[in-house]
Amino acid sequence: MNEQGEILVIHRLLDEQILDSEGKRCGRVDDIELQGSPPRITALLVGEGLYPRRVPKRLRGLARRLAGPERWGANALRVPWERVDRIDATLHLCCKAEELGLGEGDDPERWMVRRLPWN
């Protein structure tokens, strides 16, 4: 992958909305994991724990205190590149969000939404 292609991919890939195989929104691409030489995308990284990486250096300390430390598996998740199905207007995964631990913030059990009167 040449440099031009790389830059284009990151432009389209970073901050992209992620949909799982059922069309459920389950986060955005908060960071990208590159490995090897020439660098290849090995995984997408998703989660609030990654936000401090994205802010300017001076604010990083404050952001870290607000977002908490990077806890892999909790607020920072790794989506292997193989799980990506296709990219059009959004990024589509080829599996369900639960399998990767994505979108847990919207888990209805967590919010006890069933208790609400109209459910």
Added chain:
Amino acid sequence: MKSILKIALGIIAALGGFLDIGDLVFNTQAGALFRYDLLWAVALGTLGIAVYAEMCGRVAAVTGRPVFDVIRMRLGFGPGLVALVASTVVNLLTVAAELGGLAIILQLLFDAEFSLFVVLAAIGLVIVVALLPFGGIERIFGYCGLMMIVFVATAVHQSPDWGEVAHGFIPSLSSSKLYLYFVVGVFAAALMPYEVHFYSSGAVEEGWDKSSLRENRLNAAIGYALGGVLACALVVVSGYLFHPLGVEPGDLGTVALPAQGAYGETGLLLALGGMMFCVGGAAIDSSFSASYNLAQFLGWEWGRYRGPKIAPRFTVSWLIFLFLAMLIVLSGINPVEITEYSVVFAVVALPMTYLPILMIAGDRSFMGEHANGRISTTLGWVYFALIVVLAVAAVPLLLMTNGGGG
């Protein structure tokens, strides 16, 4: 035939939902202070929102991406976050203003304690949103907002010098800081960003795709244009009645006075009723907008069409925004004052959310054949320049005129 009816109904809903408390406050004051001289600014703002909304609607229909989805993608995380924080603050102020306005109008109709109506109004809005689907919410508030047509009738009934009124559509600038403040205010009240953010997310809620592009264009061209007529009517009736008397409409109830003068109790009830649905609908639109922006930026599930089970964070954030707005109103700040701040800050934040949409709407790699044509591009960039000028001038003018107090 069915699609024509559907489009017509959509236009009617857009028309009825066009005005909010910012328009009520600023247009009435503009008429009272400057008679018909600011009609051109109302028209300019109306065209602006038509341009902006059409672009947002087109982007949402073609790509399925509403505004804050686009903003994070286009501006990146850092600048996008700044835009999000600014939008959220503005939206929160707006919800508070609309909720407070709704409580005032309820008070004018039913005369009880203001704080009681604030709480009742908030609860009422939650019930409406819980019971109705997205389209139903928009239609109810949109159709009932049509009662505002009583202001157009009042203007005709008053029989002003139409030549003078027409003259007001010719742009004129004055060195008076108060005049310039109202140019910004009237324009900004017409071009409130939450309306456009809501419109673009609403496009996704209603399942718009490329076949909806015609509907989008007609909503903008006809629905908003007619909405502009309503906005102008506010200026005209206020200018005719209040300007010669030197009345300074600082209270929401004063807005309805011309309709009462022309058509008695019926006119008053239509005016207050129309105002109630305009402001109530706007409270829903602006609070939804705050939640849409947050959820879209962070990648959560969102949308009334998803429901609380699939989008619980979106739903809870909406309730929290409404609650916070309620607290702001209950703190005792005059809703009319909150309105003035929300409108001024909205125009300051406007360039941040307008520019990414303008860029995406013109980007062929996203929009394909539906990218901005020459007219849209020109209009889009002209308005961007205009918006930047107003955004820079807004806060200084607010301070120099002591919040429009002169």
Added chain:
Amino acid sequence: MHGRRRPGIAAALVVLGIFLCLFPGCGDLSRDELNRGVESLSALAAQGELIANGVARDATKSTYTRVMAKTLGGEAEHEAEKLADAEPEATVKSERNAAVHVAAELADLFSELQTFPGDEHHGVLVEKHMGEVKEQADAIVARLTGEPAK
């Protein structure tokens, strides 16, 4: 140490005193400020006239009248207090007193509307009095703006 600090404190107090005296409401009520106050009274009276007219014709809703009368009456009272509390410049002293009188009358009229929001007879009277009060206010404005500066 002490001796060196005292003049500093005295100077600060003088500056503070001057600063406080420049604050509105604490200093002299100027002709312009009084003029603005009376103009707002005239505007309130005009609104009151319109509202009372609605009552007189039985062409309005009593809740609307009551709430508007309460709001506007409160504004008139507030203006009355503001004008009464301030120290007027010598040249506008009589106008200030007249303005306070007008504001108080206005507050009374609004209070009447609040008490009898549906009574047409009261509406007719209040409308008439509101008109008179407005004329009084306008007359004060004329005296303030027409009077030659001393």
